[in-house]
Amino acid sequence: MAGTASIRLNFPGKLIGRKLEKQNGDILHVASCSSGKTPSLSDQRRLSLVSASAQIDVGISGTVNGKEVNGKHVAEEAVQVGKLGNENAADAALVTSLHGRFVESKFVYRQIFVIRSYEIGPDKTATMETLMNFLQETALNHVTSSGIGGNGFGTTREMSIRKLIWVVTRIQLQVQRYSSWGDVIEVDTWVDAAGKNGMRRDWVIRDHHTKEIITKATSTWVIMNRETRKLCKIPEEVRQEVVPFYLNRSSISTEQTDSEKIDKLTDDTAERIRSGLAPRWNDMDANQHVNNVKYIGWILESVPIKVLEDCNMTSMTLEYRRECRQSNLLESLTSPTARVIGDSNNNSINRKPDLQYTHMLRLQGDKKEVVRARTEWNLKP
Missing domain, CATH: 3.10.129.10 (Hotdog Thioesterase)
Incomplete structure (x- = not known):
């Protein structure tokens, strides 16, 4: 969001804020309030997290007037926010903002995460397990959002018909630094072929506000029969589903690959x-x-x-x-x-x-x- 942007929200009772201005990346602050009171820290935090998503650009100033605000698209869910109360409106907008989306056309899928207190270790930073969970969650949502998802976690429709699942054989993570509690990060993921019968999935984790790359990861996946638990070749029907999403790019350079x-x-x-x-x-x-x-x-x-x-x-x-x-x-x-x-x-x-x-x-x-x-x-x- 550049400069000052807003959508109009129809809150019952007093209007709690006039507008939000960009400051320190995408974090916004309340510039003025007609009620004379600044929203609570929890409300400001929700609004900050909403702005972390490129799906919606949010500021508070009145009522929703359509889906185009200052020339920017507002997600369908955000249009419904104005029908809710103050607290529920902020919560609904936050949920919307944390959904993933495609960037770089259909090839790269991006998801926003906030480091929570139960995802940090004794040194108050995100653990390696937390990072792996973020990678796994983004990968699953990538498949689901692509339109080819089947009835299983990460499987395509043709895989579901044939009772096939993906299994990872190797994964490598390189961590530049670990995020702290409350940090907002963005995870990008994409896929490519790995030999004749494998698929490679890569990830990049960035600090959402500075865009600094803080983690890179790459992995290799093969197909297994869900019932026999035996590995098998990728059926041609499955290959045709995933090939349109292949992106010839590596998150970790050849020199750094283990x-x-x-x-x-x-x-x-x-x-x-x-x-x-x-x-x-x-x-x-x-x-x-x-x-x-x-x-x-x-x-x-x-x-x-x-x-x-x-x-x-x-x-x-x-x-x-x-x-x-x-x-x-x-x-x-x-x-x-x-x-x-x-x-x-x-x-x-x-x-x-x-x-x-x-x-x-x-x-x-x-x-x-x-x-x-x-x-x-x-x-x-």
């Missing part, structure tokens, strides 16, 4: 082993196996507490080997692979890590691998 093989850990090579990790019912996803994000917490169970306290994880690569179900018990293995002391004042994503670790999750009973992982860590400033 393509090296992750070594297998054993009882002899692992420095730390944590046993007895039990999946709960709530750890299951809609496809009846452990949610991909849950593995991160189990991996960190065998990382030294001193590392968790003193370092930030700057990179994580996960290789998924097999499914895990609620009846399984897991073991988490970790071993340091390198220690390279870099310049602690250099916060570039290209900085060499201070610590590197190799990890593995395996079934406790037969020792079969579930996930291999590699992490890189830098000392906190």
Whole structure:
């Protein structure tokens, strides 16, 4: 939103605000109030978050007069906001603003998130699990909003007919910095082919107000039969559904992509082993196996507490080997692979890590691998 913009909202009772002006990016403040009172902090926060979405540009000054305001389109839901009370109106507009949308035509899907108090860790910043949840949520909404979604999470219509699902085989995240409680971020995602029978999905996370890139991620997906649990080739009908959305772009450059093989850990090579990790019912996803994000917490169970306290994880690569179900018990293995002391004042994503670790999750009973992982860590400033 440039300069001052507004839509007219028809609130019962006194008018609470005249207009909102742009300040510090997209965050707006109330310039004047006919009632002589400034809206509460909670109302101002809602309005700030509404403005974070490019779907609607919001200011308060009266009644809704159509869908075009100052030459800008107002989302259909926003037109209904004026029929609600003051508090409900702000809530409804906020919900509308947090819906994702397509940018760059149909190729890139963007979603806005706010870091909530239950999504941060002991250092008051978003956790790696939180970031992974954002990636997963944006990917699922991308498929749903594309018009090709089937009756399952992330599946297309042709996949649903054939009882097929997507499963991730590898994912890599690079974190420049972690967002704090209350920060507003935007997540962009897109897809491309990965070989003959795979699909690559990439993401970029930005600070919504500064547009600074704070996280990059890339992943590889293959198709599995939901009933037999066996991998299969991409049917031509499915390929034709997804090919129109392919974008030949990588979020992580070839030089930064972690393509090296992750070594297998054993009882002899692992420095730390944590046993007895039990999946709960709530750890299951809609496809009846452990949610991909849950593995991160189990991996960190065998990382030294001193590392968790003193370092930030700057990179994580996960290789998924097999499914895990609620009846399984897991073991988490970790071993340091390198220690390279870099310049602690250099916060570039290209900085060499201070610590590197190799990890593995395996079934406790037969020792079969579930996930291999590699992490890189830098000392906190």
